[in-house]
Amino acid sequence: VIHINGDRLLSDLRELASIGKFQTGVDRVAFSAADIEARRWLVAKLQAAGLDASMDQVGNVLGRYPNVASAVLVGSHTDTVPKGGWLDGALGVVYGLEIARSAIEAGERLTTGIDVVSFQDEEGTFLPFLGSRSFCADVTEAEIAHCRSRDGTQLAKALATIAHETPPLRFDAARHLCFLEAHIEQGPRLEAARRRIGVVSAIVGIRRFRIRVRGRADHAGTTPMASRSDAGAELIKLAAWVGEEFSRLAGPDTVWNIGQIEFRPGAANVVPAEAEMLLEFRDPRGDMLDAIETRLLERVSAPQSRSCKIEAEQLVRIPPTAMADDLRELIATATTAAGEQPLLMPSGAGHDAMVLARFVPTAMMFVPSIGGRSHDVTENTSDLDIVRGCEVLAAAVSELRRKLSNGRAS
């Protein structure tokens, strides 16, 4: 069994949080000076712990456990959203560091080690999951060539700043037997349920649509109601229908959001000529996503409005990602053994684990987010929860190494 050092874990997390510190949080967007500094810090920490570590030309950091034929891959990402929190991503990476370091210190001889990874640009400053996709050789040259950040910077230009680093580090199917990613929950469910450990059942699928209504601009004083083609009123009816109908269709884990509405021309005294909204819905079950999408598209194409045209454009279609059953159970068992009751729950947000799961058995573990906050400087988790999470993951990794050193991953 690996005994982690809780004080050292917290100290490392705080040291990492000082790189790109912003108010009570961190601003360490991918490829920024702070991001690269944090990655170099991680390489040094991994090397000091006895791992063979480097950063590659994409910004991925991999620490390879010494003298083993195979490894449990543990990690997450160290980049953040702008003005983000100190734990989103960093937690899972420093868990990996602390667990591998503790294992090396314990001197236990097993054929399966612990490799530690920090993927680049999970948050999509340029390309979401760039690092984990590169690691799995799942990015095309064309994608990189066309990709720009929101502020217009070319990804190619950002990559050029670290072109002298190690050639891309890749997932090694012979060595990497499974991937474990610990992460803050980024939601309120663990806190509400008074649990310390969430075991992720699946990462939800996401479907996102832009729905656009086209009518005709008219003077809002001189045009009688019956003579209008009011794109705004039509969109409001549709949006209200979404609220009612999705509530009726939803399963226990379904969520949806209308995050943006825009009317054009957008003046108080002009009937809107165009109105559009961004609508997304998420669920861990593909059949639920299908059912909701079918109903939505039926409504959009129904001739309920004869005066306006409605179109739905699909912007995002990400399938749900199941977690490996045996790894999930292993984490749940380790949780119970630590005296905690695990909460089985979907991940409502995307993670690098989504990418890795296509190539290797993968599981995720959550620790509570205070007030459900994340992507903000108020993001936090109690020290006790942070340490307990690492202890549970260390126990799961121990058990996994023991099993894998006797055979292969299931």
Place this chain on the structure above:
Amino acid sequence: VIHINGDRLLSDLRELASIGKFQTGVDRVAFSAADIEARRWLVAKLQAAGLDASMDQVGNVLGRYPNVASAVLVGSHTDTVPKGGWLDGALGVVYGLEIARSAIEAGERLTTGIDVVSFQDEEGTFLPFLGSRSFCADVTEAEIAHCRSRDGTQLAKALATIAHETPPLRFDAARHLCFLEAHIEQGPRLEAARRRIGVVSAIVGIRRFRIRVRGRADHAGTTPMASRSDAGAELIKLAAWVGEEFSRLAGPDTVWNIGQIEFRPGAANVVPAEAEMLLEFRDPRGDMLDAIETRLLERVSAPQSRSCKIEAEQLVRIPPTAMADDLRELIATATTAAGEQPLLMPSGAGHDAMVLARFVPTAMMFVPSIGGRSHDVTENTSDLDIVRGCEVLAAAVSELRRKLSNGRAS
């Protein structure tokens, strides 16, 4: 009876439309070079017709009929919205010019003449109804000092460019016995009813509100629906309620509009923390406006949502303006005499007549807008309708002069 010259009327309208021509329309916003040029053109035309005409320091143009003790004031405005049409305002001004000119040419001797006016900035590039309010001595120094155009230009700076002109021309209660404003309808009602002349019953009152909902931003994937304070969803419910409830409350002339909606932060995957809309409603009856406002504010303050705060801020409150009954009847009679059937209708848009009506008996007459279009380069009215409108107004002015020259305005 005054016999107007239809060809001359159309020729003058087209000449005026060439000043600030933009595509098939006109861009002649208040105080622009084109606007001032158009006003100087009007002064010259009025002088050539035999009126005593000048432009004042605000940009108002007044032509005084010669050798009379009193006058019917006829006119509108020559400024336009950006990229506007050729008739909005110009029509009523050139009607005044043509009617006064024809009356002088006819040589009829009456004690009541015809004064012609073009008010400044009816369209509110700086301050809506600046000209008619200045004419009625109804603008404060403070309003002018604080007023800026949308692009940030100070009204004071615009006024400085014509500071050398005549001191403010003012409404003269002893001379100006009534005000008649002809205007394009800017809506589809005359066309739909196949009528050439609209007689305005009243100018609608306008109430405009900004309604703001405050909730809490949350990750739209990780936050269960029941844990959200979704300002966007709450605003959508309220907006849908407006559509249903206002339809129920509305009278035959009630119109309303939700012209703008904004969600913040406005990202697909973030539950809106704030949502607001601009809602206005108009009606010629004050009691109808009161009834709608009462219902709206009841709904806004009802505790229907416990998770979000809703506030309504009143931005505009303009009372309805009744037109003078006897003047209305005079125009209706002139219409019937011309072989046309008048349509009694409210004006859904504001006009300078709204300001003048507070000081002097006032009436308005509409001619059809093709397709209901206005505030756009496609704004148009058939030549026949333009000429017929001027003939009807000339007949009404003739009758009015005859009556007023025998006594005083009612």
